[in-house]
Amino acid sequence: MTISLQYCNITVNDTDEALGFYRDALGFEVRNDVASEGFHWITLGSPAQPGLELVLSVPHAGRSQADGDTLQELLVKGVLPQLVFRTDDLDATFEKVRASGAEVMQEPIDQPWGPRDCAFRDPSGNLVRIAQAPKA
Template identity: 80%
Template structure:
């Protein structure tokens, strides 16, 4: 038996702004863009990991009002789980992301636990870390 991750979800305030960040700052490409009931689910992917998709959507997309409100509150607080990406060239990836105006949380540094990494916030406040392979 084998198992692999197919999708992960990221909650954002504005789907269009998030697409620009994940596409332009991180180099992901739009794989699918589905609209339903006034909301959108956009799947982004990378040639480096075919078959793995990051699905971005707004808090109320496909959820009850109460669940969407609760998720919005967590997003506003900045306490949703972070995304961690890996790159073979941290300095170039950092400069590409910074050039888009992304909010820098941490410039590239050597961490005491091993990796060299940096961190940004996406337009909705989600933490995005990038480490060097």
């Protein structure tokens, strides 16, 4: 038996604005855009990992008003779970994302537990870390 992650939901304030970060800065491709009741869910994928997708949506998309309000409060506080991506060239990825205007939280550093990584905030305030495996 095998099991793998199919997709991960990312809550954002504005899906179009988030595309500038996830598509243009990080290099994900739009795979689907589904609209319903005034909301839409944008599915992105990576050419490097064809089976894994990210789904961007706003806090109230498909949720009750109360749940959407709570999720919006958490998003504004910047306390939703962080996202961690992996790259084979951290320095080049860092420069590309920084050039997009994303807020830099941490420049590339070697972590004591092994990887070299950096961190950004996406346009909605989600913490996004990008790591490169340590050299053998």
